[in-house]
Amino acid sequence: MTQQRDMQQLWASEKYRVMYVHQNSYNTIRHFMAQPDGTLQQLQQLLDNALKQQPSRGSAINTFDHIWGYFKKYATPKEKEHAQQLRNHFQNADELWSFLAKLAVHYEVPYLKNSTLLLPYL
Structure with missing residues (x-):
């Protein structure tokens, strides 16, 4: 049972990073799990293998949308406006992840605070 728990923890920490770099790999690993x-x-x-891929603009926006789902009910109007601006005027994924990492800390979302995608921005 320990291996299964370790696998679940590893996947939980890596899933958004994988989603960001390669949606097909994300789906493959989700099925594997x-x-x-x-x-x-x-x-x-x-x-x-998945993390060797190069992310695209579309994969960044898709991942942002998935993570943003944790906050959209709780976010202030200012945070919602900022999220929409980041999404609509996407230039740099670091801006997306930095914003989401700040929200993960502010709204105390441990699952996201353990995500390897957001960890560098905490």
Whole structure:
């Protein structure tokens, strides 16, 4: 059971980084995680392969939208406006992740605070 828990924790921490760099890999790993017989080593290999990909503008916006979903009900009007501006005038993924990391801290979302995508911005 420990390996399964370790796999779940690893996937939870990496899922948004994988989503950002490669949506197809994200879907593959999500399917892999639903199988009962996968190993931690296999998961690590899938993650390593996925993270070699180059992200696109579309994948950044998609990932931003997914993470923004944690905040849209609680965000202030100013935060909502800023999120919309970042999304509509996307230039730099660092701006997206920095904004979301600040919200993760402000709104105390441990799941996101443990995300390897946001960790560098905390």
